[in-house]
Amino acid sequence: MKTPRTWFLAPGAFVMLSLFFLPLLIVLAYSFLSRGAYGGVLPPWTLESYARIFDPLYLAILWRSIWIAAVSTTLCLVLAFPLAFYIARAGARKTLLLNLVMLPFWTSFLIRTYAWMFLLRDTGLVNTLLLQSFHIVRSPLPLLFNTGAVILGLVYGYLPFMVLPLYATLEKLDPALLDAAADLGAPPTVAVWRIVVPLSRPGMIAGCLLVFIPCLGAYLTPDLMGGGKTVMIGNLIQNQFTSARDWPFGAAISLLLMALVLLVMRVLGNKGEELL
Amino acid sequence: MDGVSFCIGRGEFFSLVGPSGCGKTTTLRLIAGFEEPTSGQVLLDGRSVEGMPAYRRDVSTVFQNYALFPHLTVARNVAFGLERRGQTGKASIAERVAKALDLVHLGGKESRLPHQISGGERQRVALARSLVLEPKVLLLDEPLSALDAKLRKEMRQELKSLQRRTGIAFLFVTHDQEEALSLSDRVAIMHRGLLEQVGTPPEVYRSPKTRFVAEFLGDVNWLRGAGVRPEAVRVSRTMPIAPERAAAAVVESQTFLGNCVHLHSKLDDGSLCVAEIAQRECDFQPGERVHLWWRAADEFRP
Numbered sequence: 001m002k003t004p005r006t007w008f009l010a011p012g013a014f015v016m017l018s019l020f021f022l023p024l025l026i027v028l029a030y031s032f033l034s035r036g037a038y039g040g041v042l043p044p045w046t047l048e049s050y051a052r053i054f055d056p057l058y059l060a061i062l063w064r065s066i067w068i069a070a071v072s073t074t075l076c077l078v079l080a081f082p083l084a085f086y087i088a089r090a091g092a093r094k095t096l097l098l099n100l101v102m103l104p105f106w107t108s109f110l111i112r113t114y115a116w117m118f119l120l121r122d123t124g125l126v127n128t129l130l131l132q133s134f135h136i137v138r139s140p141l142p143l144l145f146n147t148g149a150v151i152l153g154l155v156y157g158y159l160p161f162m163v164l165p166l167y168a169t170l171e172k173l174d175p176a177l178l179d180a181a182a183d184l185g186a187p188p189t190v191a192v193w194r195i196v197v198p199l200s201r202p203g204m205i206a207g208c209l210l211v212f213i214p215c216l217g218a219y220l221t222p223d224l225m226g227g228g229k230t231v232m233i234g235n236l237i238q239n240q241f242t243s244a245r246d247w248p249f250g251a252a253i254s255l256l257l258m259a260l261v262l263l264v265m266r267v268l269g270n271k272g273e274e275l276l
Numbered sequence: 277m278d279g280v281s282f283c284i285g286r287g288e289f290f291s292l293v294g295p296s297g298c299g300k301t302t303t304l305r306l307i308a309g310f311e312e313p314t315s316g317q318v319l320l321d322g323r324s325v326e327g328m329p330a331y332r333r334d335v336s337t338v339f340q341n342y343a344l345f346p347h348l349t350v351a352r353n354v355a356f357g358l359e360r361r362g363q364t365g366k367a368s369i370a371e372r373v374a375k376a377l378d379l380v381h382l383g384g385k386e387s388r389l390p391h392q393i394s395g396g397e398r399q400r401v402a403l404a405r406s407l408v409l410e411p412k413v414l415l416l417d418e419p420l421s422a423l424d425a426k427l428r429k430e431m432r433q434e435l436k437s438l439q440r441r442t443g444i445a446f447l448f449v450t451h452d453q454e455e456a457l458s459l460s461d462r463v464a465i466m467h468r469g470l471l472e473q474v475g476t477p478p479e480v481y482r483s484p485k486t487r488f489v490a491e492f493l494g495d496v497n498w499l500r501g502a503g504v505r506p507e508a509v510r511v512s513r514t515m516p517i518a519p520e521r522a523a524a525a526v527v528e529s530q531t532f533l534g535n536c537v538h539l540h541s542k543l544d545d546g547s548l549c550v551a552e553i554a555q556r557e558c559d560f561q562p563g564e565r566v567h568l569w570w571r572a573a574d575e576f577r578p
Contacts, residue, residue, distance in 0.1 A: 176340075176343035177343050179310050179330070179337070180339060180345070181356075182309075182310070182330040182331045183330055183335075183337045183406075184331075184405065184409070185331050185332075185409075186356070186360045187329070187331050190360065191331075198347045199346065
């Protein structure tokens with residue numbers, strides 16, 4: 001009777017093998033080959049693509065990607081925590097509030113990014129209000145096409161991925177624990193810091209992984225909100241496969257990105273397990 | 277809730293008892309400061325604590341499910357309150373924690389986490405965590421209900437002895453009338469948000485002021501408008517000499533309860549009566565005519 005159940009795995013296994021592992025092997029192979037003049041790859045086998053990663057130019061992009069992702073993740077955590085805490089204790093309105101958190105997913109991320117661009121550009125709504133209605137500034141503020149705009153876009157885009165796992169852990173938190181903390185003399189801030197924060201660590205770790213990983217490999221947001229000026233790993237990879245026509249190098253950085261993600265998951269994931 | 281007014285003396289073991297939903301837990305939460313009354317007030321040492329947040333009140337609660345902090349060790353749980361109350365000296369905190377844990381016989385379990393100890397031990401940690409603060413009143417919200425029957429009886433004795441040793445006033449909330457009667461100096465019986473009666477256990481058991489109190493605290497036979505407890509009813513075949521109260525009845529059935537027997541009989545006026553008698557005195561057969569009798573002092577008319 002074991003076979004039928006094993007067969008349920010077949011469709012998933014087929015998809016993963018043919019559309020994930022095989023392409024990944026191809027990428028791995030490409031990264032050790034030499035570049036063709038018009039894209040593609042040629043022999044001989046070489047480690048040159050990996051050596052090029054250590055070029056200060058690329059290391060700078062790598063470093064920038066890491067800190068932008070880290071800053072965005074931290075901002076998401078700081079914004080999402082009170083929100084998730086509020087929703088977890090909102091009683092009957094929980095469902096409504098959770099649906100509101102997920103409401104942005106009803107339209108495409110691309111459209112929402114364009115909407116942000118319309119808001120933030122020199123002639124956009126924000127600058128128009130500041131310039132013409134309130135007369136707070138004399139010239140338009142540089143709100144778009146810089147690193148700040150990229151971080152804003154990432155925080156906006158990935159905030160729900162932080163809110164949901166945090167909500168899941170905070171919702172399970174026994175409200176009596178907060179009563180107990182107050183009862184033992186802890187004012188609300190101390191109770192949150194000493195009881196709620198430590199107990200929601202698994203949710204925080206899950207949320208940070210869910211936000212940090214896509215932020216690290218972000219491509220659309222830096223491209224549109226950063227105006228191509230804030231280059232992150234994702235943009236670098238895209239560039240290698242298109243205009244630069246250096247497929248082996250593109251493959252090498254793709255694998256580097258994957259290695260980074262696995263490393264982060266390993267470190268944070270282990271910490272999460274320890275706490276559980 | 278309305279008209280819930282009572283006063284707990286220093287060092288008194290006071291119980292609030294009533295069926296679930298009668299408002300006893302709410303009363304406790306009002307005193308602890310988790311909820312604010314819409315009217316009325318809570319006085320602590322003669323001073324109103326109106327508007328004072330829970331974390332400033334000099335009372336402490338033992339929660340129904342203990343509410344131990346799952347990420348802190350037993351010792352850290354007990355130290356939590358001391359750390360909050362500006363007890364800075366590490367040595368003195370450690371000393372007081374050790375003393376509190378000794379008091380509840382938990383020495384040696386300091387570094388365990390709550391999920392690594394038994395239910396009874398968790399109960400003791402919750403007690404130590406509150407007692408270490410030496411509150412004016414310790415509020416206990418059905419603290420024994422999560423324990424199994426045997427442990428519950430043991431903990432009952434221990435609670436009583438803890439209360440005597442520490443001299444802290446205990447406000448004990450329970451739905452178990454036996455617990456309330458056996459532990460308390462005084463008992464308050466609540467029903468549907470109202471306080472029905474306050475008194476010592478013998479007072480409320482023997483002279484209940486309302487029908488509800490009478491029936492909540494134990495079995496009652498309602499005979500000719502008066503209440504009589506089953507254990508006050510005597511049964512005999514022959515007419516007793518000059519009984520204060522007596523009635524003729526027919527035996528219907530008997531229920532064996534281990535330490536005693538409940539003899540069910542029907543009076544001539546049709547009312548039913550249960551008499552609690554010793555096993556060896558019970559040789560009555562169903563259908564047999566018997567005489568029931570009791571003392572006037574054992575009657576109550578709520």
